Amino acid sequence: MANEVWHHATRALQLLGLDPALGGICIRARSGPVRARLTAMITSDARRLHPTVSDEALFGGLDLSATLASGHMIREKGLLETTGTLVLAMAERATTGLAARLAVALDRNADHTLIALDEGAEPDECLNPKLAERLAFRVDLSDCSLQDITETRPTTAIDLNHVIVPADLIEQLTRIAHDLGIDSMRAPLFALRAARANAALMGRTTITAEDVEIACTLIFAHRATRVPEPEMQDEEPPAPPPDQSDDSNGPEDSLDLPDELLLEAVRAMLPDNLLEQLAAQKARAGRGNGTGAARKGNRRGRPLPSRAGRISDGARIDIIGTLRAAAPWQTIRRNATGREGLHIRPDDIRIKRFEEKSDRLLIFTVDASGSSALTRLAEAKGAVEILLAQAYARRDHVALVAFRGTEAELLLPPTRSLVQTKRRLAALPGGGGTPLAAGMVTAFEQAIQATRRGMTPTIAILTDGRANIALDGSADRKQAALDAQQIARVLRAHGTDAIVIDTGNRPEPALRNLAQTLDAAYLPLPRADAERLSKSVATALGD
Incomplete structure (x- = not known):
């Protein structure tokens, strides 16, 4: 399998060299000899x-030193x-x-080609999906070794x-994309270009079934969002009418290639845990990257492009940016004032x-009612304890x-004390009604x-x-559901991130x-132990 991944990676680079309109390729691999061998194929x-x-490096800008030396703007x-x-x-x-x-x-x-080197170590560390959509190919060399590398045959x-x-x-490529759950029209267009480029690479003037199969594998496998099941045929397909013949060799001919053959080629390249990966990605959608919210500041953090402003308390002047803004006007200002200097x-x-990133607060809202205590409270406690340890490490x-009986209780205010949190969690009793709205x-x-x-809060229910x-406090199931929905709408309007974990034996x-009202991730986790619960929640939170 690893050898096949390497073959696909080298073939994708060859196709990009023939047709830059394919956009590019995302290569997921840590820095090492395998990636070095592949990137050596990129043009010098x-x-x-x-x-x-910076934007100046991307789009061009003022050459500050040359402008100041010459007295006129040089770009x-x-x-x-x-x-x-x-x-x-x-x-x-x-x-x-x-x-x-x-x-x-x-x-x-279309003449730009992007080679994105993705060095992410965790599943959520990946290339921006909007940019990845514009790259035809994606390969993962994480499991490749030097033994899997084969020399590329010249063509x-x-x-x-x-x-x-x-x-x-x-039309056929569009059907295949639909069957695989791909909703972007870029995918079948990329597949068409890839099939044509592969035919040109092999020296053929017509596209063959092999070209289409390779194109579908390279373009569709990493974009698929569902695994199509093979169709069962109980009856033999009807024979074609005797007067039909296939002796035409014109440019409008059909390949007569069954869709199932192409789907099988793509299906062979799909990861075994595709459905779990998709569920985790869906849960993470819109929840950010697992860190606190970005905040603008003027003292510390990641530098941003400077902006025009005025000197005030706490403001820090960008000397280079100020000189860049003033440089084009030096000749005019010297002539107007009659004096030299800057x-x-x-x-x-x-x-x-x-x-800078703000601190994140995870608010664990745990159901300690009778129904939960009889089923999943022990697993929920174990999952929260694991998550607490991970939160402490970050x-x-x-x-x-905790909510039980007729009210909710704040067992522990925001803290970083792992020992105190574990102690309060272990002492959490179970029993009574389920005041979900009160907990929210x-x-x-x-x-x-x-x-x-x-801080940036996230509520995990x-x-x-x-x-x-x-x-x-009344025992009214219908009113309790209405109250929970009302609080959920308030939370959504406030913009508070949330995640709903269904710990029941059956999805509720x-x-x-x-969860839909909250615009939150929903994770039904029946029959999951504490370890699986914690992993699923951590993935949904983007950790």
Whole structure:
């Protein structure tokens, strides 16, 4: 399998060399000899990008030293102004802004090719999905070793324009993409280009079944969102009418290639845990990257492009940015004032900006009611204890809310004390009704206080979903459900992140509806032990 992955990686680079409109390739592999052997196939004139590359380097800008020396504005070219191959190192660290800029460049100019080197160690450390969608290929060399590397056989390629494309091929590729749950039209278009490029690479003027099969494997396998089941045929397919013949060899011929053959080729390349990966990705969608929210500042954090501003208390002047803004006007200002030297005006002042991550607060809201105690409270406690240890290792704050009987109780305010949290969790009793709405209210109060302190709260609700106590303390199952929905709408309006873990033996529809109202991830985890519970929750939180 690893040898086949290497073959696909080298073939993808060859196809990119023939047709740059394929966009590029995402290579997931840590730095090492295997990746070095693959990247050695990239053209020597490829330009390197860093995930923190500035806009001036991308689009061009003022050449400060040359401008100051000559007295008139001299502009330097940016990396995106020249077409060719771009190599993005540490692509998993690329900011959303950089991903957007590169995506626009790929959309506007088909001659740009991007090689994204993804060095992520965890599943959630990956290339921005919007940028990845614009790259035709993706390979994972994590399991490849030097023993799996084979030499690439030289071939004599022909011009792409000489390859004849069957008229109905794009329709068939679109059907295959639909069967695999791929909703992007880029995928079948990429597959069509890849099939044509593979035919040209092999020196053929017509696309064959082998070309289409390779294209589907390279383009569709990493994009599939479901595993299509083989269709069972109880009856023999009807024989074609005797007057039909297939003696035409014109450019409009069909390949007569069954869809099931292509689906089987893609199915062979799908990972065994595809469904689990997709569930984790869906749970993480919209929940961010597992860290606190980004906040603008002027003192510390990751540097951001400076902005025009004025000198004030606490502001830090960007000297280089200020000089860049003032340089084009020096000749005019010297002529206007009649004096030499550097002329800096208030409009030239540029202020430094930084971005820092706020602390995250995980508010565990645990169901300790009778129904939960009889079924999953022990597993929930074990899962929360594991998650607490992980949160402590990341220096996150944690809070613990338990709801049982007729009310909810804050067992532990936000803290980083792992020992104290474990002690409170172990002493959590079970029994009584399920005041789910009361638990959500208490968690929401903690979330509001955390937001005011500059923290980023996330509420994790662990319950079996059988809410039967209303906010007023009455035993009214219908009113309890309405109260929970009302609190969920308030939480969503406030923008508080949440995750709903259904710990019941069977998935509860009411909890799924609650998660939809919260715009939160919903994880039904029946028959899961503490270890699996903790892994699923950590994945959904983006840890």
